[in-house]
Amino acid sequence: MAMAAARPSMDVAVVLEREAQPNAWEDWRFRIAEVTRQQDAFGSEPRLLVDDGRIARWLFPALQVALFRDEGEGYYLNLTSGRPVWFVMWRVDDEDPSRASVQAVSLSYNEAGRWLDAQERVDNLPLPVDVTQWLTAYTDEHYRPEPKKRQRPASFVAPDARPGPAGMPEGKE
Template sequence: MEKNTELPFTLSVIMQRVPMNNRWQPFQWKPLEILADTPDAKIHQLMSGDGEQRWLFPGFSATLHVDETPGYFLNLSSETPCWFVMWRMEEVDGVELAVPKSVSLSYDEAARQIDGGEQVDILPLSTDVAAWLAEYTQQYFRYEGKKPRKRPSFEGGEGVQKMAIAEASVNRKTH
């Protein structure tokens, strides 16, 4: 596999709006399914009834990058490997919809999006895509061990001076 490789087909995300018995939130949006795109697919409503709606959003790709392999490894190591779907509420043709913006396989990328205030939901990964992801991850993932702990700089003055003295005494003993 190439270092940056793409799933050999594009994806569609089906978003579902379900009614809720809640006075502050009358309905909830969530991704329902990810499937292979069909030719000339476009955004359209799949169904509507009893307050429920389903919308199809096509045109997503799944591209793997070497620098995301730790995130792929974490995803594959979980109990249920999954897709991460980042979405936002937007108006489409006068209708407010939950519009998917990206689809990822990296746990780390999803965590960064959540930390940035984005809405990210998960869907289970098919065994075929999980096998493809595992093959890529096995080829490129390298465990780098724990990163060295940074020394605290928040102590200031006396704390920094104590660390400098301690470090100097250790250096004298080793030389």
């Protein structure tokens, strides 16, 4: 039995920034400051990089971005958006709202949409050229958009063939 080829993936690190009292209505504001390729020096555990009392930055290393064939449409949508991006899902700590953590990183527009549908926080940052090329090569090899099918306007369909309220042609109930 032959072994399946390893799934294409890369390890990345995310820098999450927290701003203290950015305005009268917020105690804390978080934003994704950077997504970069993982380096050995980053280690594998999250750590505080800097905290001057107003701005704090945390590094969340060793996050894997893997490519899946069934996410091809999501990669295609990301690439054809005009500005391909990293999608970063993060959460504020339930017990300490001054802390947040990065949960996952994806390149799929559809996966980011599912996260948003689940009420998760998702930010994005532009992809560097080398990652865009990597994603493009994978998408070109594994995804073919379905051709669009033109639907005839209802006014051009015979009245007895038009769908009724339950999706059945009128008069055929």
